[in-house]
Amino acid sequence: MPAVPECRPLSREEVRSLDVLAADEYGLPTLVLMENAGRAAADRLVELAGVPPPRVLILCGPGNNGGDGGVVARHLEARGWDVSVVWLADPAKLRGDARAQWEILERSGIPQEAVADATGLDARIAAAGWVVDGLLGTGLTRPVEGPIRDAIEAVNRSGRPVLALDLPSGLDADSGRPLAAAVRARATVTFAARKLGFDAPGASDYTGDVTVAEIGLPGALIRRFAR
Numbered sequence: 001m002p003a004v005p006e007c008r009p010l011s012r013e014e015v016r017s018l019d020v021l022a023a024d025e026y027g028l029p030t031l032v033l034m035e036n037a038g039r040a041a042a043d044r045l046v047e048l049a050g051v052p053p054p055r056v057l058i059l060c061g062p063g064n065n066g067g068d069g070g071v072v073a074r075h076l077e078a079r080g081w082d083v084s085v086v087w088l089a090d091p092a093k094l095r096g097d098a099r100a101q102w103e104i105l106e107r108s109g110i111p112q113e114a115v116a117d118a119t120g121l122d123a124r125i126a127a128a129g130w131v132v133d134g135l136l137g138t139g140l141t142r143p144v145e146g147p148i149r150d151a152i153e154a155v156n157r158s159g160r161p162v163l164a165l166d167l168p169s170g171l172d173a174d175s176g177r178p179l180a181a182a183v184r185a186r187a188t189v190t191f192a193a194r195k196l197g198f199d200a201p202g203a204s205d206y207t208g209d210v211t212v213a214e215i216g217l218p219g220a221l222i223r224r225f226a227r
Contacts, residue, residue, distance in 0.1 A: 038071020054129025
């Protein structure tokens with residue numbers, strides 16, 4: 001069997017198609033992909049943060065990027081790290097895999113809360129050694145506004161090191177430019193493949209060091225998007 005080649009940088013629509021094809025053609029649940037992604041991100045943070053482990057604040061949005069953050073929280077907590085999760089989302093409106101992660105965290109007793117706005121977030125960020133950005137994913141196409149934008153601005157002015165999940169929240173996956181506001185991360189763990197916008201001039205100011213995490217997609221599927 002031929003080796004699985006490296007996946008080329010993907011556009012927003014191509015990234016979306018990976019999850020759809022994995023589920024529809026291969027029967028691979030998206031929850032499994034989320035688990036693999038979050039575990040890989042947790043492993044990367046362990047590499048970056050060193051010893052002793054810092055207090056970690058994980059910021060989660062209402063979509064699957066927030067679900068990824070929930071997985072990161074579980075894997076860090078299982079290693080004995082001091083982790084807390086803040087969702088900028090209404091738990092009653094969480095759906096699918098993100099909802100599943102909320103419920104798992106609730107049953108696990110990992111500290112989490114949902115907030116309607118970014119009030120008080122500055123103090124929470126200041127008390128953390130690292131921040132994990134799981135607010136927004138690749139699907140964003142319009143300027144960031146409201147509480148999520150307030151949260152992004154709070155993260156950026158804090159000066160705390162940030163690990164972004166898949167891409168920095170607010171960064172356009174295709175153009176590599178901020179959509180009104182974007183997180184400035186020290187490092188990004190991007191899932192399955194680099195995003196097209198990462199190679200744009202100035203994008204590295206937001207992504208920091210980029211690591212591509214393999215999340216268990218079938219090799220036959222990855223070959224469709226090979227270099």
